[in-house]
Amino acid sequence: MQKDKLLTAIVDDHPIVIEGLKNMLKNEANIEVIGGFQNGAEILSYLENEKVDLVLLDISLPDINGMELCLEIKKKYRSVIVLILSNRTERSIVVQTIQNGASGYLLKNSSLDELRRCITEAVKGSICYSKEVMEILSRPSRNELLAAPRLTKREKQILELIAQGKTSQTIGEELFLSPLTIDTHRKNLLQKFQVRNVAELIMSANQQHLL
Amino acid sequence: MQKDKLLTAIVDDHPIVIEGLKNMLKNEANIEVIGGFQNGAEILSYLENEKVDLVLLDISLPDINGMELCLEIKKKYRSVIVLILSNRTERSIVVQTIQNGASGYLLKNSSLDELRRCITEAVKGSICYSKEVMEILSRPSRNELLAAPRLTKREKQILELIAQGKTSQTIGEELFLSPLTIDTHRKNLLQKFQVRNVAELIMSANQQHLL
DNA sequence: TTATTTCTACTGGTTTTTAGGTAATTTTGA
DNA sequence: TCAAAATTACCTAAAAACCAGTAGAAATAA
Numbered sequence: 001m002q003k004d005k006l007l008t009a010i011v012d013d014h015p016i017v018i019e020g021l022k023n024m025l026k027n028e029a030n031i032e033v034i035g036g037f038q039n040g041a042e043i044l045s046y047l048e049n050e051k052v053d054l055v056l057l058d059i060s061l062p063d064i065n066g067m068e069l070c071l072e073i074k075k076k077y078r079s080v081i082v083l084i085l086s087n088r089t090e091r092s093i094v095v096q097t098i099q100n101g102a103s104g105y106l107l108k109n110s111s112l113d114e115l116r117r118c119i120t121e122a123v124k125g126s127i128c129y130s131k132e133v134m135e136i137l138s139r140p141s142r143n144e145l146l147a148a149p150r151l152t153k154r155e156k157q158i159l160e161l162i163a164q165g166k167t168s169q170t171i172g173e174e175l176f177l178s179p180l181t182i183d184t185h186r187k188n189l190l191q192k193f194q195v196r197n198v199a200e201l202i203m204s205a206n207q208q209h210l211l
Numbered sequence: 212m213q214k215d216k217l218l219t220a221i222v223d224d225h226p227i228v229i230e231g232l233k234n235m236l237k238n239e240a241n242i243e244v245i246g247g248f249q250n251g252a253e254i255l256s257y258l259e260n261e262k263v264d265l266v267l268l269d270i271s272l273p274d275i276n277g278m279e280l281c282l283e284i285k286k287k288y289r290s291v292i293v294l295i296l297s298n299r300t301e302r303s304i305v306v307q308t309i310q311n312g313a314s315g316y317l318l319k320n321s322s323l324d325e326l327r328r329c330i331t332e333a334v335k336g337s338i339c340y341s342k343e344v345m346e347i348l349s350r351p352s353r354n355e356l357l358a359a360p361r362l363t364k365r366e367k368q369i370l371e372l373i374a375q376g377k378t379s380q381t382i383g384e385e386l387f388l389s390p391l392t393i394d395t396h397r398k399n400l401l402q403k404f405q406v407r408n409v410a411e412l413i414m415s416a417n418q419q420h421l422l
Numbered sequence: 423t424t425a426t427t428t429c430t431a432c433t434g435g436t437t438t439t440t441a442g443g444t445a446a447t448t449t450t451g452a
Numbered sequence: 453t454c455a456a457a458a459t460t461a462c463c464t465a466a467a468a469a470c471c472a473g474t475a476g477a478a479a480t481a482a
Contacts, residue, residue: 020231165411200376
């Protein structure tokens with residue numbers, strides 16, 4: 001279809017990943033890897049002077065967030081195709097990158113075939129996700145379903161103290177409250193988290209990043 | 212020094228990383244990559260029949276924790292050298308892998324030179340860390356001062372069930388054991404973690420990445 | 423200012439955990 | 453094969469947590 005090869009840049013802070021991609025892509029007839037870049041500044045300065053068709057971009061970079069970088073590249077160089085290659089599986093991140101102009105999103109554990117497929121699709125102008133990413137997008141975002149319970153100030157405070165292994169007695173003394181009051185808060189915490197005891201409570205609170 | 216090449220296996224769930232490492236190592240005179248494996252089961256079954264000198268091992272694998280896998284490999288095949296290649300920067304994880312017999316720990320963003328250096332060192336029998344990992348190890352680790360306790364299989368199992376909010380009664384039924392036995396394990400867990408109750412236990416286990 | 427939420431505290435009763443042991447088996451490693 | 457570690461199981465007793473309510477006071481938002 002095209003006479004010229006796709007000039008491709010790889011942006012990833014892991015040299016190993018850069019090597020791997022270079023190696024994989026060097027056998028592709030229509031792709032020429034023009035370089036690997038370990039941070040956002042490098043690729044941006046390269047883009048100022050050189051022509052690039054395709055950027056394979058990691059989300060986690062040392063100097064700038066990959067999502068931001070994507071937006072910046074698309075703003076300045078509309079025609080550059082950006083494909084995200086990342087380990088992050090959060091729905092919100094996938095959605096954000098696409099909104100920022102990326103032409104696709106692949107997890108790093110996707111197969112070589114998937115990568116090839118996505119590059120082809122992206123060049124054609126469509127947006128392409130790897131299989132896992134499709135799943136992430138299609139499911140109604142689990143952790144949004146079981147929303148982290150809204151805790152009051154007191155509850156948060158007492159949750160902390162419970163996590164420190166303190167008894168209702170001790171907590172009561174520490175806060176100048178009746179231990180019976182602490183028991184009530186305890187009960188309310190169990191209810192809000194829909195769990196049966198502190199073991200489950202602490203697990204759940206940890207998973208919800210509330211501790 | 213050596214006549215034969217080091218038979219090297221790469222274990223990582225990212226095909227791209229496997230490709231990258233293969234590519235990097237194929238120019239090394241004394242290394243022969245005999246395969247890439249995307250999960251723990253694959254490498255373990257390979258090891259049963261084939262000779263391997265060096266395993267480059269990722270911590271996050273789909274089927275088994277890399278730390279556990281390391282321990283398992285070292286238990287069964289003492290002479291196999293295991294080098295950890297991971298993104299995880301938690302001190303406890305680094306320490307744990309070394310306790311489990313790994314000969315070194317590198318972050319994935321370490322340079323090719325560092326990887327080469329560490330392989331050389333590991334073959335010589337010493338333990339080798341990449342620069343960043345050295346820093347992680349040297350800083351005095353706030354809440355991780357006390358090393359992660361070594362848990363037996365049963366204890367790990369029961370810890371899991373406690374974290375799920377189950378009572379000694381329930382756990383006993385589930386494992387066909389007397390609830391009194393579960394109580395004993397419970398007691399031992401509290402002692403090993405040096406905590407007073409399950410709340411603190413679950414917190415500590417979480418911080419130590421044992422859950 | 424009213425309505426709602428949050429915080430406080432209680433009653434009374436049940437279940438579970440924790441703390442201090444001991445000790446017989448079974449498994450495992452050297 | 454022998455010692456150590458792990459697993460199993462028990463006793464007694466106190467402490468703590470959990471369950472299901474009610475209810476007044478204080479703070480906050482509409």
